[in-house]
Amino acid sequence: MFISYAQNFEDVILNRVFADKKTGFYIDVGAQHPLYDSVTKAFYDRGWQGINIEPVKEYYELLAKERERDLNLNLAVGETEAELDFFELEGTGLSTFDRATAERLAQEEGYKINSYQVPIVKLADICQQHLNCQIDFLKIDVEGWEEKVILGNDWSRFRPTIIILEATIPNSPTRAETNITEILKDQNYQQVYFDGLNDYYLANESCELIKHFATPPNVFDKFISYHLSTVQSHAKNLEEVIKSREEENKSIKKQLEENERYNHILNNRLKDEQFEVQRLTKILTRLQNAEQEVSDQFNHKITQLKTQITEKNQQLTRANQLVAAMETSKFWKMRSVWFGMKNSLGIKGN
Numbered sequence: 001m002f003i004s005y006a007q008n009f010e011d012v013i014l015n016r017v018f019a020d021k022k023t024g025f026y027i028d029v030g031a032q033h034p035l036y037d038s039v040t041k042a043f044y045d046r047g048w049q050g051i052n053i054e055p056v057k058e059y060y061e062l063l064a065k066e067r068e069r070d071l072n073l074n075l076a077v078g079e080t081e082a083e084l085d086f087f088e089l090e091g092t093g094l095s096t097f098d099r100a101t102a103e104r105l106a107q108e109e110g111y112k113i114n115s116y117q118v119p120i121v122k123l124a125d126i127c128q129q130h131l132n133c134q135i136d137f138l139k140i141d142v143e144g145w146e147e148k149v150i151l152g153n154d155w156s157r158f159r160p161t162i163i164i165l166e167a168t169i170p171n172s173p174t175r176a177e178t179n180i181t182e183i184l185k186d187q188n189y190q191q192v193y194f195d196g197l198n199d200y201y202l203a204n205e206s207c208e209l210i211k212h213f214a215t216p217p218n219v220f221d222k223f224i225s226y227h228l229s230t231v232q233s234h235a236k237n238l239e240e241v242i243k244s245r246e247e248e249n250k251s252i253k254k255q256l257e258e259n260e261r262y263n264h265i266l267n268n269r270l271k272d273e274q275f276e277v278q279r280l281t282k283i284l285t286r287l288q289n290a291e292q293e294v295s296d297q298f299n300h301k302i303t304q305l306k307t308q309i310t311e312k313n314q315q316l317t318r319a320n321q322l323v324a325a326m327e328t329s330k331f332w333k334m335r336s337v338w339f340g341m342k343n344s345l346g347i348k349g350n
Helices: 010-018 041-046 057-066 099-109 123-130 146-151 180-186 204-213 226-327 330-345
Strands: 002-004 025-029 049-053 071-073 076-078 082-089 113-122 137-140 162-166 189-194 198-203 223-225
Touching (some): 010 137, 076 082, 076 146
Parallel strands (some): 025 137, 049 071
Antiparallel strands (some): 082 113
């Protein structure tokens, strides 16, 4: 499946022509971003290389970083060598040398204009200095400066097979009034297709390729836009994330169910233990009550025994006192003498 990066599927048309060509060469005048809306990105990924010309420094630096095989030039192309005021419409691909166009777009769309000077060289000079192979296609998108780029090339020496150039007024569907078709016709190029934004020109020596321009990009080109491809990729990633989350949720649900079952078991055990605690508490209470009762009885018995002992001690004291009184009485003394004489005389009985 061919992935189209170009804003108007220009690379789909080119891919029809060069579908079987694994290596090739392009020149991109007004290259802008190395990926977004790029006519050359798909071919670079295939193994092609070329020259990218971009006056906006921000885009040039991105090209230099992402297109290592390409020659990236931070300048502009025109009819003659010069250094002119360039009007950068910040954050867009609409920057231009045409002050009126820049001011119109800034007013209509609210863009901020940065103005600075940019060196201009001729396309022929760039080709003379850097080119050593056939140019498969030349793409020109310079916001109204296209005719000047065309006038700066030597078409007898440097002849791309296909030329794609923006043919409408910048940021408008209205065709711009130029002499480009007549100029290129004089250089043995024929206009073969208009896609609503760009004109396509084919070198007469490659006229057998005109069949590839009979229809606009369609389902039989078997392509998908980069933006849709990215959305599908994100959607696939999201599906995988959702699937992963669902698996996690299943695992969590299973764990929760297992925890619930375990909690149910623990709750039942807790109820059993609470019942056992209540039962043992009742037994302990009865034992404590019984112990208290026995203790009370024992203490009562001890009290009774202490009372009885006290009474006995009192009785013993009185008996001792009585005995002591008797022993000191005359009767007791006479009785003791009597028993002594009786024993001595051997008298028995009372």
